[in-house]
Amino acid sequence: MPEGDTIYRAARALQRALGGKVVTGFDTGLAPLARVNDDAAITGRTIDRVESRGKWLLIHFSGDLILLTHMLMSGSWHLYRTGERWRMARSRMRVVIRTADWEAVAFNVPVAEFHTARSLERYSQIPKLGPDVLSDEFTVETGARRLAAYAAANPDAEIAVVLLNQRVLAGLGNVYKSEVAFSAGVNPFRAMRTITPREMEAMVELSQRYMRSNVLDGSGDSIVTYAGKRRTTHASNRDERLWVYGRQGQECRRCGAAIMMRKQGEQARSTYWCPGCQPWVEASGGVVPGPAPVGSTVISRRRKMSC
Numbered sequence: 001m002p003e004g005d006t007i008y009r010a011a012r013a014l015q016r017a018l019g020g021k022v023v024t025g026f027d028t029g030l031a032p033l034a035r036v037n038d039d040a041a042i043t044g045r046t047i048d049r050v051e052s053r054g055k056w057l058l059i060h061f062s063g064d065l066i067l068l069t070h071m072l073m074s075g076s077w078h079l080y081r082t083g084e085r086w087r088m089a090r091s092r093m094r095v096v097i098r099t100a101d102w103e104a105v106a107f108n109v110p111v112a113e114f115h116t117a118r119s120l121e122r123y124s125q126i127p128k129l130g131p132d133v134l135s136d137e138f139t140v141e142t143g144a145r146r147l148a149a150y151a152a153a154n155p156d157a158e159i160a161v162v163l164l165n166q167r168v169l170a171g172l173g174n175v176y177k178s179e180v181a182f183s184a185g186v187n188p189f190r191a192m193r194t195i196t197p198r199e200m201e202a203m204v205e206l207s208q209r210y211m212r213s214n215v216l217d218g219s220g221d222s223i224v225t226y227a228g229k230r231r232t233t234h235a236s237n238r239d240e241r242l243w244v245y246g247r248q249g250q251e252c253r254r255c256g257a258a259i260m261m262r263k264q265g266e267q268a269r270s271t272y273w274c275p276g277c278q279p280w281v282e283a284s285g286g287v288v289p290g291p292a293p294v295g296s297t298v299i300s301r302r303r304k305m306s307c
């Protein structure tokens, strides 16, 4: 699943290219969108603004119409100069928005809906999102408060599952989840009630820093895809970009221990950690501590890196 920084980058690139421009053409392979276009043509409207909220991308057109898309695992937005060759098959096109100079193409987006400001407000999923780690208003204090409040209500929730919960903090995906927990020295399976305020702050600060730096050094803004390489280690070698994610069985870059992987949470997302740098912390308050979680260090088959 693309992370919030990728969506943010996509929104930023789309905003730069399309913001304030008049739509000269609109195409879609999605019947519900085509119906709206028939009733209230998109062509001729101005693109007021493109923004991201967590993993949602919103394109605001003049006349109170908002195109809401979510990429889930497979979708992407590409931006092409008019006449430029698309890098994906036409059959995967779901939406095309044309202006005088650009074509913005959504490929394979599984969720695409038109909303008015009012229907968007009523829409069940978006208002429930936590604060967006990449928004200008986001602060470490805001984020730490969210984590603390969630911990108070869900003391047994595991920290790495909580980091992925878009209703607590919007934007983090599965790669950063593991990277942030590693950098903060927090074992990803620890219960929320064992996480100290200082650790919460550290994780929020790292989340913001990693996501911002990947937004800043994001190259190739003209073509937006979800293959963008993330970096958290500062190493320039692309194979040394990440601390733990995807590095099961390899040596920890800090202590040399073998990186472990284990599926975690209801959605069984892969969690990577270093048992040396991220020690198991037992629950306090008379709760009998369980043994430290153990993961696999063996790669059973070659997996395509995914997030």
Ligand SMILES: [Zn+2]
Residues within 6 Å of the ligand: 252, 253, 254, 255, 256, 257, 274, 275, 276, 277, 278
């Ligand atoms: Zn280590």
